[in-house]
Amino acid sequence: MDTPRLPVPIGEAARRCGVATSTLRYYEERALVSPSRRSGGRRWYGQEDLRRIVVVQLAQRLAESLDAWIARGVPGSVPGSGLASGLMDAHDETGGTRRGPRSAGDEPPFRPEPPLGAEPPFGSEPPFGSEPASFEGAAHRSAQSPQLPSAARLAELRRRYGRAELVESEIPGDPLVLFHTWLADALAEGVPEPNAMVVATVGVDGLPSARTVLLKGLDERGFVFYTNYGSAKAADLDAHPNAALVFPWHAMERQVRVTGSAGRVTREESAAYFASRPLESRLGAWASPQSQVVADRESLDRAYAETAERFAVTEDVPIPDFWGGYRVRPEVVEFWQGRHGRMHDRIRYRRTEGTERTGERWIVERLAP
Ligand SMILES: Cc1cc2nc3c(=O)[nH]c(=O)nc-3n(C[C@H](O)[C@H](O)[C@H](O)COP(=O)(O)O)c2cc1C
Ligand SMILES: Cc1ncc(COP(=O)(O)O)c(CN)c1O
Structure with missing residues (x-):
């Protein structure tokens, strides 16, 4: 150029x-x-x-x-207190009226802490497992209410499902068609990060790991996400080229699971996607040795600033050699729709080779919940 x-x-x-x-x-x-x-x-x-x-x-x-x-109320609140309120938001007493779907916009990410001395409202406990912080007030609060939600409270957290059904007679023969419909539903509902999916991989040591990534491409070849090729997940996938994906669309009372083989996308495809990312994300890709131990936050900020400076005067921020996509080719795709009494709908598509005459097709089966 x-x-x-x-x-x-x-x-x-x-x-x-x-x-x-x-x-x-x-x-x-x-x-x-x-x-x-x-x-x-x-x-x-x-x-x-x-x-x-x-x-x-x-x-x-x-x-x-x-x-x-x-x-978020720092200092003076328990770090991460949004987690507890998120958990409690999901609570819906058995037999109670189900709340209607909420749009992403009206969900406060964090519930403010009650004033010291006030009775904390239901659902305002600090997150499970959080350490009492050493600032003033923590001891005072712990005298008033336990720092951990009781086991009973966690055990009470449940939702009754029942907003939709999944029936064989109404589903397409191709799981990707159904996936697109469900993704469109999640978008329409305002589900936050509707394209976020959990990717599970197997390490060289045979141990599993899972983490969230963003789905950035989907066609008949499979599900594409982008990452650092020096990361832990990349090492896993390069050693064991199989992955499992989970789309956890809780607001929809839906989940989609995918398993299949995983491989790198072409350099051209990765470069085209990289070029479409905002400048700050492109700089971040260069500045972050993903999954490596770093000294502290400052060294990361320094690396970002140096990267920004290095590229400030160049025509563009090109794709690093160590960054690109993986595509997971679905072999099995399972759709889960929550139903009453935990009698959920589970429909599984399995890819078959088919015959020369029929070609490749999908076997559709219902699984017990
Ligand atoms: C909502 C969300 C989306 C994410 N998207 C990506 C992504 O698209 N690519 C990526 O490399 N990491 C993404 N991450 C970070 C990963 O979850 C993970 O921390 C990182 O990739 C390192 O994983 P690894 O050490 O297992 O390789 C995302 C995290 C969250 C919470
Ligand atoms: C480390 C990392 N890499 C890549 C991505 C994908 O981001 P983008 O939409 O900028 O491609 C994310 C998204 N959270 C991320 O956290």
């Missing part, structure tokens, strides 16, 4: 840094970046200006995460 010589006009500067031109004008208003002006008052951004834009973005990103941290 042709690299335009610096300095560059505002549109080009915005494109290179992955921001809107209005953002650059705002940075100028706030005296954060001061491009030179020439003929007709047009702004021209030099190498130093581009570097400053990336640094300002980085500073903004760090400030945002700090704001989020403060908004």
Whole structure:
């Protein structure tokens, strides 16, 4: 690609840094970046200006995460207290009225802590297993209420399912068609991260591991996600090229499980996807030696800042050799729909070779819940 010589006009500067031109004008208003002006008052951004834009973005990103941290009530609340409220939100007493579906937007991610001394509302316990923090107030709270939810409380957490049914007579012959319908339903419902899936792999030592990734491509060849080829999951998949996927769509009372062989996608496919990612994600891919032990948070932030600086003046942030996609070719796909009395619907599709005449097709079976 042709690299335009610096300095560059505002549109080009915005494109290179992955921001809107209005953002650059705002940075100028706030005296954060001061491009030179020439003929007709047009702004021209030099190498130093581009570097400053990336640094300002980085500073903004760090400030945002700090704001989020403060908004969670730190210090003064038990870190991670959102987990307990999330668990309690799912609670629906047997025989009680089921809550209607909520959209993703109206679900508060964290429930505020009660004022010290006040009776904590039901469901506001700190998360299971959290250590009492050493700040003032922790001892006071523990005198009022136990730090751990009692075993009985956890045992009471349950939901009655029953919003839909899955019947053989109404399902397509191809599991991917049904998958697309369910994914569309999850999107329409506002399920957060509807394309998030848990990927389970087998390590060289034979031990399993699982983690969440984002589904970024799907066609008849399979389910695609992107990751660092130096990561633990990549080492697993390179040694044992099989994976299991789980889409946990709890809000839909649905789950989809997939198992199949896994292999790397082509470099062209990975490069095309990488190029579509926002600048900050591309920089993150370069800066993070995924799954390696690092000294501390600061060293990661430093690596990100150095990466941002390194790429600030180049035409683009290319795909690293150590980054790309895997595709899981489904052999078995199981659809689960929650039903009353734990008598759920489970429909499993198994791929068969078929005959030369019939070609490849899917066997559909119902499984006991
Ligand atoms: C919602 C969500 C989405 C994620 N998406 C990805 C992803 O697409 N690719 C990825 O490499 N890691 C993703 N992660 C991080 C992984 O869960 C995991 O921490 C990381 O890939 C390292 O896994 P490993 O050490 O088993 O290789 C995601 C995490 C969450 C919670
Ligand atoms: C480490 C990591 N890599 C890749 C991804 C996929 O992100 P993107 O949508 O930017 O491709 C994620 C998403 N959370 C991630 O955490």
